[in-house]
Amino acid sequence: MKILLLVVGKTTESYFSEAIKEYSERLKHYITFDMEVIPDLKNMKNLSFDQQKEKEADQIFKFLQSGDYLVLLDERGKEYSSVQFAAYIERKTHVVPKRLVFIVGGPYGFSSRVYKAANEKISLSKMTFSHQMIRMIFVEQLYRAMTILNNEPYHHE
Ligand SMILES: C[S@@+](CC[C@H](N)C(=O)[O-])C[C@H]1O[C@@H](n2cnc3c(N)ncnc32)[C@H](O)[C@@H]1O
Secondary structure: OEEEEEEEOOOOOHHHHHHHHHHHHHHOOOOEEEEEEEOOOOOOOOOOHHHHHHHHHHHHHHHOOOOOEEEEEEEEEEEOOHHHHHHHHHHHHHHOOOEEEEEEOEOOEOOHHHHHHOOEEEEOOOOOOOOOHHHHHHHHHHHHHHHHHOOOOOOOO
């Protein structure tokens, strides 16, 4: 199984991209992991939030392949502890044949089309983070999960 993190818009702040790069590198030791960035769309200023989300949805669907298992990162999704998330990833390795795709929405979230297409929603907290910050939190949690599954002394209960 390959894990893909699909994000809307490039990471603009270097302090986020450096951390994302660091954890993405560390992840290579355990799994096949990639982060794909949907490029920022042009001329969005004149569009309503809903119109922007529809345009982002068009781009999201272009990246998807048949057989992808889609998990939206969403503050209203199901919450896991880090240990539970590690077990979740372990379970998915047995049942997802190709790509486990986690998606971070744009600044205004996802369109209803994307919600309908998704298999699940996972929340990383009840609080809302910026679409830039959540990608960094996710890669650290995925790395933490891999260290838990490999009994490495990174996570402490
Ligand atoms: C600024 S948030 C948008 C939230 C906004 N309430 C909405 O849905 O319109 C941008 C994206 O970051 C991600 N995100 C933010 N907080 C999150 C959380 N606590 N757990 C999981 N994903 C989160 C989601 O993918 C969300 O679509």
